[in-house]
Amino acid sequence: MTAARLSPTPAVRAYRILCRWRLLQLRPELPSLVVAQVLFATGTAIGLGFLIPDVDAVAGAYLATGAFLINLLIVAIAMVPGMMTEAKVSGVLDYMWTLPFPRLVFLLAELTIWALAMLPGMIVSLIVTSIRFDFDLEISFLVVPVVALTLVTASSVGAAIGLKSPSQQTTNLFTNFVLIAVLLFSPVNFPADRLPGWLQAVHEVLPIAPMADLVRGTLVGGLDAAVGRDLAVLGLWCAAGMAVTWRAVRRTA
Amino acid sequence: MLVIDNVTKEYRPGVRANDGVSLRVGACEVFGLLGPNGAGKTTLVRQVIGLARPTRGAIRIGDVDVMRHPEAARAACSWQPQTQVPIRGLTPMQAIALVAELRGATTHEARGRAAELLAALAIEEWSEAFGFVLSGGVARLVAFAMAAAVPGDVVILDEPTNDVDPLRRRLLWQQVRKLAADGAAVLLVTHNVLEAERAVDRLALMDGGRVVAAGTPASLKPGAAGGFRLELLLEPGAAPAAVPDFIRRPVVSGRRLLADVDDSHVEAAIAWARGERQHGRVEEFSVGPSTLEDVYVRLIDQEAVA
Numbered sequence: 001m002t003a004a005r006l007s008p009t010p011a012v013r014a015y016r017i018l019c020r021w022r023l024l025q026l027r028p029e030l031p032s033l034v035v036a037q038v039l040f041a042t043g044t045a046i047g048l049g050f051l052i053p054d055v056d057a058v059a060g061a062y063l064a065t066g067a068f069l070i071n072l073l074i075v076a077i078a079m080v081p082g083m084m085t086e087a088k089v090s091g092v093l094d095y096m097w098t099l100p101f102p103r104l105v106f107l108l109a110e111l112t113i114w115a116l117a118m119l120p121g122m123i124v125s126l127i128v129t130s131i132r133f134d135f136d137l138e139i140s141f142l143v144v145p146v147v148a149l150t151l152v153t154a155s156s157v158g159a160a161i162g163l164k165s166p167s168q169q170t171t172n173l174f175t176n177f178v179l180i181a182v183l184l185f186s187p188v189n190f191p192a193d194r195l196p197g198w199l200q201a202v203h204e205v206l207p208i209a210p211m212a213d214l215v216r217g218t219l220v221g222g223l224d225a226a227v228g229r230d231l232a233v234l235g236l237w238c239a240a241g242m243a244v245t246w247r248a249v250r251r252t253a
Numbered sequence: 254m255l256v257i258d259n260v261t262k263e264y265r266p267g268v269r270a271n272d273g274v275s276l277r278v279g280a281c282e283v284f285g286l287l288g289p290n291g292a293g294k295t296t297l298v299r300q301v302i303g304l305a306r307p308t309r310g311a312i313r314i315g316d317v318d319v320m321r322h323p324e325a326a327r328a329a330c331s332w333q334p335q336t337q338v339p340i341r342g343l344t345p346m347q348a349i350a351l352v353a354e355l356r357g358a359t360t361h362e363a364r365g366r367a368a369e370l371l372a373a374l375a376i377e378e379w380s381e382a383f384g385f386v387l388s389g390g391v392a393r394l395v396a397f398a399m400a401a402a403v404p405g406d407v408v409i410l411d412e413p414t415n416d417v418d419p420l421r422r423r424l425l426w427q428q429v430r431k432l433a434a435d436g437a438a439v440l441l442v443t444h445n446v447l448e449a450e451r452a453v454d455r456l457a458l459m460d461g462g463r464v465v466a467a468g469t470p471a472s473l474k475p476g477a478a479g480g481f482r483l484e485l486l487l488e489p490g491a492a493p494a495a496v497p498d499f500i501r502r503p504v505v506s507g508r509r510l511l512a513d514v515d516d517s518h519v520e521a522a523i524a525w526a527r528g529e530r531q532h533g534r535v536e537e538f539s540v541g542p543s544t545l546e547d548v549y550v551r552l553i554d555q556e557a558v559a
Contacts, residue, residue, distance in 0.1 A: 008324045009355055021351050025342035091336035098302045099355050100328035
């Protein structure tokens with residue numbers, strides 16, 4: 001077969017092939033990954049329920065929506081950076097960059113696969129915890145853009161960390177630190193006013209509290225006046241994450 | 254046609270990964286790039302495929318300027334890297350077909366081409382095995398097939414025969430020649446001088462970021478046609494013997510002494526070497542036609558001395 005071609009593969013076609021590539025590659029692992037996600041998310045929420053003696057509907061709503069968000073963050077902040085660092089260090093990214101398609105298409109295909117890994121666990125955990133803690137879901141149509149923005153922000157920040165990290169060890173250290181910070185020191189599973197003042201101030205500029213507020217507001221109702229500010233903070237983090245990722249991806253030594 | 258014109262990569266003043274490299278690889282040609290580790294071969298390859306930007310100089314594929322139009326250059330170039338390719342979790346059939354599709358083949362064509370290459374390289378029995386169970390040699394053959402499935406105008410192969418068994422190496426070389434016969438300009442990076450001598454049309458020898466010799470394998474050998482090489486294995490601890498004039502350009506590397514001998518002095522050289530052995534200074538010796546390896550050892554040695 002001779003193919004003296006000079007035109008890159010059209011973006012939509014390349015996107016479809018790359019999604020298929022990644023799905024085939026993850027096929028042996030994807031089912032166990034999804035099951036682990038479901039177990040982890042429901043397990044965390046229900047386990048924290050044992051830690052707190054009387055979980056009322058409000059506390060239950062915090063735990064359930066917190067589990068929903070943590071599920072997303074585990075993939076975006078723990079798994080995505082690890083995968084990106086491995087791809088960078090092993091030369092896989094270099095290989096992909098020499099194939100004839102726009103690099104943005106590669107990132108979109110990756111994002112699609114990560115979303116597929118996250119969403120089943122998020123949905124199942126929400127249903128299970130709402131039954132366990134006996135509160136009513138009040139799902140707003142805004143949940144779709146809010147979850148999309150959260151997913152893109154967290155994934156692009158995760159990808160940026162993975163691409164900028166010099167080694168897998170550094171990435172692991174960082175993601176472990178972030179996970180502990182999210183699970184125990186962020187207003188995800190409990191209201192922000194339980195944190196010391198200085199930590200509340202830190203969370204004013206970090207994306208985690210806005211993510212938690214927006215997700216909770218669109219799942220159980222009660223989006224408050226801070227919604228505009230939350231969206232602005234999240235939007236800035238999203239832009240920063242995408243900018244760093246895009247620069248790292250476009251860079252040529 | 255690949256044209257590399259006076260390409261230099263300077264990381265900081267005085268630290269150069271390559272230095273004024275100029276090469277031309279024509280369509281239908283297999284061009285070897287030889288040289289020791291750190292010679293600048295991989296840097297040059299990365300510049301051609303757009304992973305590194307030269308500080309100075311130009312690279313063109315046909316009429317396309319690689320630096321100005323990296324996407325068009327990527328479409329025109331297929332690459333087998335020296336490092337791993339992302340086939341973990343994929344079968345060889347899937348991996349080859351996916352790359353073929355990304356390079357423009359239909360799904361049907363891609364699978365057909367993958368099956369053809371798997372058969373040509375005699376690795377069909379692994380066509381449905383997962384990438385992580387493949388041996389190093391089979392994985393390299395799969396990586397080659399990924400580059401060859403829908404080849405560009407330029408095909409770059411970085412150490413394609415590493416870990417591959419001798420029988421499949423032959424099949425691989427047949428496919429490399431076929432790529433060139435079908436019109437590709439093949440740039441072959443290798444340490445394996447003896448194999449390169451048989452497989453390439455022309456070659457360049459790189460050292461310290463520069464091209465130190467270039468031409469056809471025959472033209473680079475001493476005395477072109479009719480030259481011989483004398484190889485002595487010195488006794489451990491023995492000092493190199495005083496070498497007569499007709500044994501030219503002796504180079505000592507460890508216990509080995511390599512030198513050129515003209516056709517007319519072969520018998521005298523054998524007689525001298527036999528004498529050295531009788532005196533206990535030489536363990537064994539051989540005389541044979543000059544090889545490219547002799548040229549390689551000599552040129553790289555001179556560079557090291559310089």
